[in-house]
Amino acid sequence: MIVHLITSFIASAAFGILFNAPKKSLLKCGFVGMAGWFVYIFLVNKEFDAVVASLVAAFVIAVISQIFARMYKTPIIIFSVAGIIPLVPGGLAYDAMRHFVVNDYNGAIQLAAKAFMISGAIAVGLVISEVLYQLFMKIKFKQPKKAN
């Protein structure tokens, strides 16, 4: 588990460099990536489905990114992108491609569908967090008006 935490931290921070995130935010990128991967691995080890694990992890990443974006007044995309990268189903897509190449179309389609589901789950996780955030802000800003 410790190996996972360290490597996911480094990998996410390195992706911050590739995407040219501001130098100050590299460590935070790494932290977001580490948190997301921790949730994902934790759920997968508890024998949850990879799709569910990706959804929850993406949600956690988006929430942390929202908080960081508020705290440091930077666009949220800096943190969320670096955090999402480890979850992208590159391995599944690769396996699917492998099956395509050896003419095993049935296996390939199954794997490709799974990869598609996981990317959808990541996106839904991000969107849910965004919707909740906007809902939260609306409620928060409506309260003072009612008091008046």
Added chain:
Amino acid sequence: MENRFPQTYEVIELCLLAGKIMLQCGAETYRVEDTMSRIAASFGIPQSHSYVTPTGIIFSIDGTEPAKFMRISERTTDLYKVTLVNGVSRKLSSGEMTLEQALIRLKEIQDADFTFPIYQQIIAASISSGCFLMMFLGQWSDFIPAVIAGGLGFVCFVYIHQILKVRFFSEFVASLVIGLIAFLFVKIGVGTQLDKIIIGSVMPLVPGLLITNAVRDLMAGHLVSGLSKGADAFLTACAIGTGIAVVVAFY
């Protein structure tokens, strides 16, 4: 009209420049539109309309001024510039910056090059390849092969892209090189798991930013830009897949 809004022309120019920089550097569509309308609003123009796609921006202010259009040809990922432009728009909204200052600042941002030195990017790509290998349950003995394959693949991608300017082809060659190197390592006995090495090394090329942006654009109702970004991501994924598939087919 001209007398009532003496600055209108400059405001449009400022909005378009801000939008152009953000779009070129990989910001989400809704952020680009939001920034442009915020800047316009900070100069007392509440009604502005923008239509943003990954290849061009149309921006117009209600009134007699004609709509203006700006073409976006090259798109990269440079989150630092997105942050800087965001900062400028914040300062404009709070009144800390004047129109002229903002224009000068944005032109500076447009021309400057903030990217990390190329060797640092290569090191980052190599190390992240190795780390991904471990995250995908690889073995430590495969760490070095993944680092080398990922690094060389990234070098190929960067240099071929500089020469050819065709993203699809440079990604194809890069993944082909990664596949060949990984295969070579396994063949001479340094690496053990070909699959894990390839998956780890390919990760720096994967279009993660595009996929997430595409879906968020779609969900936010920017259908055209969402679909075109999705197509872009799909092409990239195909290029990587084809490069690897060539190697696997021979293997």
